[in-house]
Amino acid sequence: MIEVRNLTKRYGPLTVVDDLSFTVQAGQVTGFLGPNGAGKTTTMRMIVGLAAPDRGSVTVSGRRYADIAVPLSEVGALLDAGAVHGGRTAYDHLWALAASNGLPRRRVGEVLARTGMASVAAKRAGGFSLGMRQRLGIAAALLGDPRVLIFDEPVNGLDPEGIRWVRELMRSLAAEGRAVLVSSHLMSEMAQTADHLVVIGRGRLIADTSMSEFMRSAGEGTVHVRAADPGALALRLSAAGAGVREGLESSLVVSGMTAGDVGRIAAYHGLALSELTPQRASLEDAFMELTAGSVDYQGVTS
Template sequence: MIEIEDLSKRYGDRYAVRDLTFSVFPGRVTGFLGPNGSGKSTTMRAVLGLDLPTAGRIRVDGRPYAALERPLTHVGMLLDAGGVHPGRSARQHLRAVAAAGRLPARRVDEVLARVGLTDAAGRRAGEFSLGMRQRLGIATALLGDPGILLLDEPVNGLDPEGVRWIRDLMKSLAAEGRTVFVSSHLMSEMENTADHLVVIGRGRLIADIPAGELIERYSDGFLSVRTTDPGRLITVLAAAGAQVTPENADTVRVDGLSGDAVARLAHQAGVLVLETARHATSLEDAYLRLTDAAVEYRGVPA
C-alpha cells in the first residue's frame, strides 16, 4: 500500500505538486492520470525518495521508502526503460541488480522467462528495441518479487501482442493481491486495465475514483430505462435533477443520474424498472472533460 498525505514539492517559486493526498491500495490496478506537467513523475519519484518533498508525508508499506529493508522486495519500479548500461547484456544487468539488492540469482532467469526475453538474455541492451527495453525494465521491477509495482508508461514502444501481455500481467499481479500503480497517457489502455483512477492537474488532486464511475460521471453517456410507467418515472427523475426524455412507448433516456440512483428513486416511488442500459462514451472523453481546466500546454490547430 502507498499512502500520500499533503504532499507538496516546490522548485523555486513553482509548485510541481501541492497538497496532494491519496492512497493506492493492493488488489487492484490504479491508473495515475494527468496532463503533461501535472506532477505525475514528481509524485512517483517522491514515493521512491528520488525527489525530497517540500512538505507532506509518504509511506510505503507503512514506512518511508528509505526506511525499508531490502527495498526491492517491497517495491518494483519502471521509471525509465533506457536506464540500462548499453554494453551489458540483459542477464548481466539483472544479475547486477540482484546482487546489489541481495536477491537470489535464480530470480534472473525466472523474470527473463516471464517477460519473454529468455532468447535475448545474452544480447547487449544497447541493441534492444524500445519494446524490448520496456520488457527488460519490467523484468527489473519484478526481480525482487515485490508487493508494490510502480510503472511509468509501461506500454510505451510495445507492439500489440506486448500491449496485451503487459495489460494481462498488471491484472494478474493485482489479482495476486499486489499494489499496482501505473502512469499512462493511453486512455484506451487505462480503460481496459485500471480498476481505479487517480487524476491530478497542475499538481493538485482532481479525482480519486473507480474507473467506471469516472466514465459515468464525467462523460456524456446516458441511461436507457425501460419501465411499466414512463410518465411517472419521468416526473420522479426530473424532480431529482435529471434530464429525462422519452425514447419510445416504454423507454426513457436519462442524463445526469447513475443506474443505482435511478433504481433507488424508482423503487421509492413504486415504479417498476424492467431494464437499464448504460450508453457511455470512452474514458478519453471523460478524462478530457474532467481535466480541461488543468491543461497547461495546448497546441494550436493548423
C-alpha cells in the first residue's frame, strides 16, 4: 500500500504538487490521471525518494522508501524507460540490478520470460525500440517480486499487442494482491485497466474514487441518431429540450434525452429513423470535463 499525505513540492516559485493526499490499496489497479504538468511524475518520484517533498509524507507499506533495506523487494517502479546503459545487454542490465539488491540470478530469467524479452536477452539495450525499453523497464520493476508497483506511462511506444499485454499484466498483478499505481494518457486503456482513479490538476487532488463511481458521475452520455430528415428531427428534439449537434455522416448526437425519448418524439412526428444508439459517456469525456480548468496548454481548433 502507498500512503500519500499532504504532499507538497515546489521548484522555486512554482508549486508542482500542492497538499496532495491519496492511498493506493493492495489488490487493485489505481489509475493516476491528470493533464500534462499536473504533477503526476513528480509525485511518483517523491514516492520512490528521487525527489524530496517540501511538506507532507509518503510511505510504502508503512515505511519511507529511504528506510527500506532492499528496495526492489518492496516496490518496483518504471519512471523512465530510457534509464538504462545502452552498452549493456538486457540480461546484464537486470543482473546488475539484482546483484545490487541481493536478489537471486534466477529472477533475471524469470522476468525476461514474463515480459517477452527472453529472445533478446543477449542484445544491447542501446539498439532497442522504445517499446522494447518499456518491456525491459517493466522487467526491472518486477525483478524483486515486490508487493507495490509504480508505472509512469508504461504503454508509450508499444504496438497494439504490447498495449493489450500491459493491460493484462496490470490486472494480473493486482489479482495477485499487489498495489499497482499506473499513469497514462490513454483513457481507453485506463477504462479497461483501472479499478480506482486518482485525478489531479495543477498539483491538487480533483478526484479520488472508484472507476464505476467516476463513470456514474459523468452522466448518461449521448444518443446517436440517423434519420431520413435529420434537420426536421433536430428541430423537434431541440424544441423538446435536448441538446443536438451534427455527428459523422449526417448523424445527430443528442444529449439530455434518453434513446427511448428520442424514438418516441420521432415516431410522434412521423420521422423515420435508421439508427438509434445510446452512447455512454467515455472515460475520456468525463476526464476532459473534470480537468477542463486545470489544463495549462490548450490548442485552438477551427
